[in-house]
Amino acid sequence: MVLSTEEEMVIKDYFQEHSYDEMFSSEMVIKPAWKNISDSLLGMGSKELVSRQKDIDWMLSENGVTYNVYNDPKGLNRPWNLNIIPFVLQETEWKRIEKGLKQRVHLLDLVVKDIYSKRELIKKGIIPSEIVYGHRGFLRQCDQIKYNTPKNISIYASDLSRGPDGRMWVVNDRTQAPSGMGYSLENRAAAGNVLSEIYKKNNVKGIEGFFHDFNQLLVKSSPDGKLNPSIVILTPGPHNETYFEHAYISSYFGYPLVRGNDLIVRDGFLWMKSLKGLKKVDVVLRRVDDVFMDPLELREDSYLGVTGLLDVVRRQNVTVINPVGTGVIENSGLIPFMPAIAKYFLNEELLLPQIATWWCGQHNERQHVLDNISNYVIKRIDRSHREDIVFGELLNEEEKLKIKNKITKNPYLYVAQEKITFSTIPNFNDGQLEPRNMVCRAFAIAKGDTYEVMPGGLVRVSPEVASLRISNQRGGTSKDFCVLSANNEVDVTIYPSWQNAQKTTAAKLEDLPSMTAENLYWTGRYMSRALVTSRFLRMVLKKFANTDFEIEAIEDNKKLRTLLHAVTELTNTFPGFIGNTKQRPVLDIKKELCAVILDKNKQGSLANTLAMFSNSYYAIRNLWSTDMWRVFDSIQKLCSMMEERKTDKDISIKSILKILDQLITKLIAIMGLIEESILVNQGLLLYFIGLNLESGIFNIKKLDLLTTKVTDEDTEYNLLECLLNSQESLNIYRYGYRSYITIENTLSLVLLNPEYGRSLMYLLSRLNKDINRLPPPEQLISLNNSQKYIYDAYSKLKSVSVETLIISNQERNELRENLKYLLVELDVLLNGVSIEITNIYFNHISGQNQLSSQSFPN
Template identity: 40%
Template sequence: MPLGNTEETIFKNYISKQPSYNELLDEDGNMYPHWKEFSEVYKTLGYEEFLNRNQYLQKLLQENGVTYNVYGDPTGQSRTWNLDPIPFLMDNKEWKKIESGLKQRAHLLDLIFKDIYGENKLIKNGILPAELIYNHAGYLRECAGIPFKNRHGLILYSADVARSPDGNIWVLNDRTQAPSGSGYSQENRAAMARIFPEFFNEVKVKRLSSYFNSLRNTLNSIAPATNTQPRIVLLTPGPRNETYFEHSYLSSYLGISLVQGDDLMVKDNYVWIKTIAGLEKVDVIIRRVDDIYCDPLELKEDSQLGVPGLLQVIRAGNVSLANPLGCSILENPGLLPFLQNISNYFTGEELILPTLASWWCGQPRELKYVLDNLSSLVIRRIYRDMATSSSIDASSLSSPALKELKNQIKMKPYLYIGQEKILFSSVPSYINGNIEPRNVMFRSFLVSKNGSYEAMAGGLTRISSDAKSFIISNQAGGLSKDTWIISSEKTRSEEAPKDLQQPQRHQYNDALPSRTAENLFWVGRYADRILANARYMRAVIQYINSKGGFITDQDNHAEKILLSALTHYTFTYPGFTDEKNIEIIQNPWTEIYDLFMNVDRIGGLRYNVHMILRSADAVRDYWSADTWRILKSFEENWQNQQTLKNRHKLISSLDNLITSMVAFIGLNRESISREHGWLLLDSGRKIEQSLLLITMLRSLLIEDHGASSQYDMMETFLSSNESLVNYRYSYKTHIQMPLVLELMLFDNHNPHSLIHLLEKLKVHFEDLPKRTNVHELHLHEKLIIEAITILKIANKKILIESDPETKEYKHLDGLLSKLHTIISSVPFEISRTFFKHAQSQKQLFSSDLA
């Protein structure tokens, strides 16, 4: 299939710069058939449309919050995942060979893993050097002798493969400890299918869903045999981890709980998850925490990521891990030179996929070869060290650096291997509007299935950030590609396995994890805090702007009260309450801008925005795509407002902020399917609304400021609480203090009234799990009932009586003060009941000493 003029134009920058094996063209310069179909669709779309679609693609990834945290990068967790719109295409025939080789390799590594921690035949028979295993940081002596109850010890496996200049496929790395990337592969596919549906209509691309169906089934099958409905969790290091997006994505996609180490505990030789309903047994853990961090009791003692006592539960066979602890020994690159002999020993098979030519320096002859040819090799340590790079391209080193490296190898030769340096194949990539060559590496994913392994019909393809770069790494700024296995026939939608066609409700409670519940609770509180503060700040600014050229003393008095209330409302003291600071009252804009923009100002809007985003990110698996899109758009808008000194723009920004929060709150009601999650989020909102309502009442209306100022106070109060229209509709008269109190304190039909909020809290609390006797009221329930009772029996006539001398509504202030004290205690009691799990102390001996 010789290139036509159009194709030569499309790929001219690729063909002219392509230095290595060509993934697009064969030796005769003809385009491979599986690329031909892609090219035809590309020509149909045209350059301009493809460029526009690429912009939509990158925007979609950003809105969906697809991130990869590059350590040390200024953007940190906000760095958006990079996806090349041109996929990596692989012919199905070639894929079948690769797939067979990967399955063979996974099976071989499983046998090695079981032997290393079991009978040790490989070392006893001299097939593997003992130094290679026991000097590796990934070998955990604490795991030796632990029996394997499942057919496979290695549940999940991933391999990095690449093509050398001669066209052969080589395995570069084995990933066995906590293989990552499958979630990114699925997200890449979903994004590409949404933005470029034409390609999937014409190009015969294999689907990825079968892998994830098998993953679900396998996780269920490896649970302890006593449980037919296992509780499965995904253990993550937390939001600061580089692949945290994938952790939350997979937990949501698979329908399992996302947990951190402190969400779990060991008791009675079982692992338990802390939930708002109490402790629940955990049967299976997908771990994304490195081996040595998983159990601070027996492994790394200063780890805060693991579960103390986890190893003992594993020994007892009461929990299964994917992958088991100790699997990182299989990532030892020193194993590579020995794999063929090991395969001959265990199976008598030749490796279908060879590994790069490698020499372990722990052997004299191999050491001599590496030292003699050092400048042409890649030197790797047998385990990754956080302090130093695990791979060194010796050809790039200066003479003094080469000498230093040689001395390091001579000192501890068993820690190093030398590897042949190859130039990876190049693939067409969309770089700055041009199709250029980039070095490519493909990561595959396999899962144990019925005594064999199933490989994902695709994977995560990564390309170098620069055409000349030898390093392909996300941490080094590499890009990703969707991987298409091109079938000869049109693929059909996979049929769901029988056990997935009629899903049954789990028999366990599946209650909300306590940390998740706490974050949802605080998301609710921060959401309403932001919404209320923004509304009141907008009302104050509009009042100041509305004053004309003729300003009365009443206007100045009202403005002073409104500004002072802003400080009380946001709790940003001293602010406008500092009566000695006359300048801040005369020119309030510096303080207002600071309340809006200063992220370090506790209680300010930007600070609260930062806090809600942090809490929301910690439970991102609970948000729908639309909800998360609102959050990301909201975050992006705030990041763009570094300086804001215009009153009109300030009000516009407040309007946008209010709209975003209303949309976020509204979507939560539709999207959070877990009942208790919604109850706690909405409870957080209702508590915050109640406290803020009381605070504003006490700040604005506890004193009679005179007819004119009092009217302004009441109007601002109603407007800020979204009740001005409701007031006018209900009473059809000018604003009066008794009616304002009736509407905002006692009218249960007004959704913004205090009684309505408290009654809703009472219902929410009744629906939350009972930790003890189902008929016994918890203290937070008693507090709400007490607040409702006090409010209902209040004498309304007395409340509107003001002191003749001080003009204060003392009875009203006393009522509000008492209610504020009671309601302020509710969050503490909720936390103590649902979010804390302190174990009762047991005295080990008794003493007769007085």
């Protein structure tokens, strides 16, 4: 093959050592299966490939695609990486793999049914009992349970790698809550967009039809055959490593994303806690591991599952996909016995080869492993986060002795496997192709009495050349998995949230899961708190712009002293500039102001508020639009900048003001986008209530701090101007009143004007209407306390006049008592509203105790 100059530059120095490569032969000849697509890719040249890789990176960033890495110094939500060079298989080879995958999942389904029913495999000596009973995934609580679906394993994933014979070998089986399908779909969306002309030219098989059938699998799994069953997706929460995928699938299909506290068991059925009450659940697509699913019968310390869930499953009143207990199949101890299992159940040979594996529970195999431990990879028969895979060739004599002792002590828990020599695949990096070790994950779903396999999947490659560790947790990269059809693929439009041809009703506010509603509510509160705080701090910093932050000079300036006290009161960052009985006020004014703005670890600071906002926002990421993720990502970058600058002693006020200006602009942008992303009945009402309630509480605080005390004319004028500035209301005041700033006019605008969107009167009026739109709790006829409190607050404010509020008592330090008392009463009532809303709609606390203690390993 003759390469062009552009192609030679891209593949220069590709092989650093001899290995089996998917695309190239050892003589650097492109293999026939890759010929057409490689001509298209390499023919672009390095510059164009770099440009298109940037397009992919941009699309993934815009869509907020992340993978959570625990204890990652770069932050929890690591950007998802997709390399522009896909993994390619011809349809002829794929058909053989597909047939083998169908056989394997069918076989594993028979195994899991047998393990939890007759246990013929153990009784007839086909598999040793220790492999089952010694595995952490075997749950006695699931014994003899009958299920609504014809298959116990409805969703299956298999990790595949190219073996020494050139065929795809099975590396791992995943059956508990297989991850990766959502990432596969997102990879195809990004790569298919950037390489659309190449994919079309090379007849890349589409994967949308697989997801349509996946949706039908969920619908048809309903216990009572409903046409439109209630389906939920159960997630451990936003800190789970694949939470993006949970939210993505939820958004794609339109099913509620719930957590354990959103669900409850009553009268032998599973219910979702909604704003109005309980809504029956028919199907649960779970992303929570087996032992965490039911704290009543399984792990008592789990708050990820639902107390009593297994009893509902036994009654066949809910379908859980995949059923609890299927984790026993994720068992490397079964691998040596799979040929015999295939003979017993199917009278067939295994179509897909496996890694050569020795189970140490057998004497001869154990002795062989102990004598040749340097040649093998040692692992437990079950997946464990606490014990790593051991590569025998890397151990010193002391380490070898240690692992040998472990095997000897509990031989049935360990297997030895032949060291895997991964095939390599080109990865485009820094303008050139590099060989990276790869593993691909294929997916299958139950479809009637058989299985359907996704024509593609998820490919992961090692983070570095020659690295054997292929893991997203360790920084691996993904690739699109392309199956090339011999025929032209016809594009089919799939409506992902469509269930069947029956007419369905739009989701109502009553259907909103309670934790989703709570996160919407707190997103509004933290959004408002962040905006009010940043505007107030920006105003304060501008007032200090021409000072040297000398404490002596400020002591003589009533305005600046009042503003500093207001900073501490407003943010609750005590002792701050006020001090308390134990600590004196801070003396380093600039340092404290910087901490109140930049220090995420300082409770009440702006950075801390932004972190809380991000947590609430991210917990309901399935609700947000792509435009919102673009703005949210820019806010996260500002937060990172703030974190980096918090220890900078030479940071200037000008640079902090620049950060605040950018932050305020982005917060306002995202506020507008939120209103475009979801309907009021989809939960926007809860966001509005949180937003306006927090704004009202902060308005009261600012009015109390800046207007209740009478001072000299100049100071009062300056403080009133500061108040209006902090609300971006100075221009409105000037246009509306065209006069010198007075306390009367300021209170008329900021406190009592029903037509001004930031006035307390407007906020309370809006809150009064919105809170009354919330679904009333069941069996409640009269007004609830939240409705009473907001009505009382609104009524009190409507009944006052500016003339009575500005009266001061000279004997009480020039205090405007009527104004002060009114603000205190309103503050108490609004905080009462907050407490009552939480108690009525967001109370997720429920006790859980087992009748007898049980031990489940971590």
